[in-house]
Amino acid sequence: MSLPIYLIGARGCGKTTVGQALALALGYDFCDTDHYLQQARQQTVADIVAIEGWAGFRAREAESLKAVTAASKVIATGGGMVLAEENRLYMREHGRVIYLNANALVLAARLEAYPLADQRPTLTGRPVAEEMVEVLAARDALYQLAAHHIIDAMQTPDAVVNQIVSSLSLARA
Numbered sequence: 001m002s003l004p005i006y007l008i009g010a011r012g013c014g015k016t017t018v019g020q021a022l023a024l025a026l027g028y029d030f031c032d033t034d035h036y037l038q039q040a041r042q043q044t045v046a047d048i049v050a051i052e053g054w055a056g057f058r059a060r061e062a063e064s065l066k067a068v069t070a071a072s073k074v075i076a077t078g079g080g081m082v083l084a085e086e087n088r089l090y091m092r093e094h095g096r097v098i099y100l101n102a103n104a105l106v107l108a109a110r111l112e113a114y115p116l117a118d119q120r121p122t123l124t125g126r127p128v129a130e131e132m133v134e135v136l137a138a139r140d141a142l143y144q145l146a147a148h149h150i151i152d153a154m155q156t157p158d159a160v161v162n163q164i165v166s167s168l169s170l171a172r173a
């Protein structure tokens with residue numbers, strides 16, 4: 001039984017980077033709910049938000065979570081996936097949920113270094129460091145609530161992968 005592994009956390013915490021490395025280490029498939037959604041709709045996240053608003057995007061996001069869920073898969077989720085209780089419960093019920101925890105300054109530094117890493121508009125239009133403090137204040141409790149394991153994501157990606165593998169007592173491929 002190789003339950004899906006859901007990676008949750010704010011933008012920049014390493015869900016994509018760590019998720020791909022984790023999938024390789026375990027011999028699992030990897031997918032990213034944002035990428036899935038953009039491919040399925042042939043629209044960027046920014047397009048979907050512009051056309052349907054954030055509420056519309058959140059509804060599509062919940063659908064994509066269910067569509068990508070499968071055994072032996074590492075699933076990187078959008079930063080706001082935990083906002084809906086439905087999504088938190090779904091992930092806890094169907095797999096193991098890992099919170100990649102990093103502080104606002106680290107997240108902002110990563111996002112500022114690679115501003116085009118994703119196409120998602122900022123939530124508030126204000127400087128990214130300020131925004132990350134607010135986003136974490138609003139969401140940290142939800143990430144903790146949803147997670148089976150909380151991992152320090154401010155280590156190297158390899159160290160983060162090792163900690164996930166051992167916290168889930170899984171064997172490397």
Ligand code: ADP
Binds near residue numbers: 013015
């Ligand atoms: P997410 O998918 O959670 O938004 P990414 O995996 O895209 O985050 O990472 C955002 C940026 O931070 C990328 O440039 C990535 O190279 C960098 N990064 C991710 N994890 C780490 C880490 N553990 N240490 C240093 N840099 C990292």
Ligand code: MG
Binds near residue numbers: 016032
């Ligand atoms: Mg990502």
